[in-house]
Amino acid sequence: MTDKKREIYIVIVIMLLCVGIIFTSKSVFSGGFVEDKLNKNIEYYKGKVVTVSQNSLKDDPYVDNVEIGLQKCKVKVLEGPFEGEEHEINHNVSRAYNIIAKEGMNVVLAIYEENGQIEDINISNYQRSHIIGVLAILFIVITLIVGKFKGLKSLISLLFTGTSIVYLMLPMLFKGVSPILAAILVVALSTVVTLTLISGFNKKTMVSVIGTLSGVILSAIIAFLFGRYANLSGITMNDADSMFYLAEYSELRIQGLMFASIIIAALGAVMDVAVSLTSAIFELYEVNNKLSVKDLIKSGMNIGTDMIGTMCNTLILAFAGGSLNTLILLYSASMNKAQLFNLDILGTEIIQALSGSIGIILTVPITVFVASYICTKKEKC
Numbered sequence: 001m002t003d004k005k006r007e008i009y010i011v012i013v014i015m016l017l018c019v020g021i022i023f024t025s026k027s028v029f030s031g032g033f034v035e036d037k038l039n040k041n042i043e044y045y046k047g048k049v050v051t052v053s054q055n056s057l058k059d060d061p062y063v064d065n066v067e068i069g070l071q072k073c074k075v076k077v078l079e080g081p082f083e084g085e086e087h088e089i090n091h092n093v094s095r096a097y098n099i100i101a102k103e104g105m106n107v108v109l110a111i112y113e114e115n116g117q118i119e120d121i122n123i124s125n126y127q128r129s130h131i132i133g134v135l136a137i138l139f140i141v142i143t144l145i146v147g148k149f150k151g152l153k154s155l156i157s158l159l160f161t162g163t164s165i166v167y168l169m170l171p172m173l174f175k176g177v178s179p180i181l182a183a184i185l186v187v188a189l190s191t192v193v194t195l196t197l198i199s200g201f202n203k204k205t206m207v208s209v210i211g212t213l214s215g216v217i218l219s220a221i222i223a224f225l226f227g228r229y230a231n232l233s234g235i236t237m238n239d240a241d242s243m244f245y246l247a248e249y250s251e252l253r254i255q256g257l258m259f260a261s262i263i264i265a266a267l268g269a270v271m272d273v274a275v276s277l278t279s280a281i282f283e284l285y286e287v288n289n290k291l292s293v294k295d296l297i298k299s300g301m302n303i304g305t306d307m308i309g310t311m312c313n314t315l316i317l318a319f320a321g322g323s324l325n326t327l328i329l330l331y332s333a334s335m336n337k338a339q340l341f342n343l344d345i346l347g348t349e350i351i352q353a354l355s356g357s358i359g360i361i362l363t364v365p366i367t368v369f370v371a372s373y374i375c376t377k378k379e380k381c
Contacts, residue, residue: 006200007149007153007197007200010196010197010200011152011153011156011197014156014157014160014193014197015156015159017160017193018159018160018163021163021164021167021168022163022167025167025168025171026171028168028171028172028175029170029171029172029174029175029250030171031170031171031174041112041113041114042110042111042112042113043080043110043111043113044108044109044110044111044124045077045078045079045080045082045083045108045109045111046077046078046079046106046107046108046109046127047075047076047077047078047106047107047108047109047123048075048076048078048104048105048106048107049073049074049075049101049102049103049104049105049107049123050073050074050075050076050086050103051073051074051103052071052072052073052101052102052103053072053073053074053088054070054071054072055069055071056069056070056071057069057070057071057093057100060095063095066095066098067093067098067100068093068094068095068098069093070090070091070092070093071090071091071093071100071101072088072089072090072091073088073089073091073101073123074086074087074088074089075087075089075107075109075121075123077109077111080111081116082111082118085118087118087121089121089122089123091122091123099123099124099125099126101123105126106126106127107123107124107125107126107127108123108124108125108126108127109121109122109123109124110122110123110124140155143155150198153197153198154197156197157190157193157194157197157198160189160190160193160194161186161190161193161194164186164189164190165186165264168185168186168189169182169183169185169186172185173252173253173257173260174246174250174251174252175250175251176250176251176252176253177253178253178256179253179256179257179259179260180220180224180256180259180260180263182260183220183259183260183261183263183264184216184217184220184263186264187213187216187263187264187267188213190267191208191209191212191213191216191267191271192209194271195208195209195212195271195275198275203282203374203375204278204279204282206374207274207278207367207370207371207374207375208271208274208275208278208367210366210367210370211270211273211274211277211278211363211366211367211370211371212267212270212271212274212275212363214362214363214366214367215266215270215273215274215359215360215362215363215366215367216263216266216267216270216359217263218358218359218362218363219262219263219266219270219355219356219358219359219360220259220260220262220263220355220359222355222358222359223258223259223262223351223352223355223356224259226351226355227258227259227348227351230347230351232258232344232347232348232351243257258348258352261352262352262355262356265315265318265319265352265356266315266355266356266359266360269311269314269315269318269356269360270359270360270363272311273304273307273311273360273363273364273367274363274367276303276307277300277303277304277307277363277364277367277368277371278367278371280299280300280303281296281299281300281368281371281372281375282371282375284296284299284300285375285376291376292376293372293373293376296368296371296372296375296376297368297369297372300367300368300371300372301364301365301368304364304365304367304368305364307364308360308361308364311360312357312360312361315353315356315357315360316353316357319349319352319353319356320353323349326345326346326349330343330345330346
């Protein structure tokens, strides 16, 4: 069997795995189980703004480029049992719900109905799914044009990772499986699938998998240990109240979620380091097979230390970007140092960022040592 055919078979097998995971996920746990008490008797349908008869908007005195006020509109329902109906509504535009209606605009309508009749109707949101769809198609097309078959493999890998998180990890969490174990399982599956697609079944793939899983698991262990000694369990993380609410209706275990998020977040950067180092060491030995293990370790560490700075910076910036609103709130607050540096939310973010970075750093020597020893065995690399 040629390498090309083997790669095509691997792609087909992975796609079948995705389908299998999706179809079996509901046997683990079914989503949409919490009753939406706030939106009782409210249904959402696609709609369109026909006319805007009155526009009493004015600039917000405190926030730039934001308008607030009242609009009188005529909207048309485009789907559902009330399809084709037109209604005059008063549309309030506030800071929190800053949706400005314009004639011809496609929107999402929130319809409160009772006994089959519309009691109230409001503009709930913009229709933006088609824009997101166009961006997704653009991403796929560019990936295929630039990457060709390797681009296709990257997309399949991304599909498998997303499927594993949504249809395997999340049902397991709600079923009561430890978040850390669930995250490690998904990371292991994603790592094996991704690296097998990239390199096939060989020693390079094995080394990359070992390096990636070692770095990710070490990140979680470090976060767990320091989080425990700092009395941070994730219970006080963002959206904790919502998580407690969900835990009342399922077997969700909240305390491990913070560490599970670290495992998932660190995967991409750690995998990048492990794959790059493995490829570099195997290439060095391919060019000069007289190099000893010691020589390969020395060269690999030189390459790895150059990678550490940028990869750690990438991970810390990713955490900072995801927590930008929190940082802004903390910066604006008049707190003394004793209060600020002992906040639960700040400690959680710092431990997440630093433990992930430590995992990246430790991935370097682990990958270098394993790759150097395995590569110099008599079997061909």
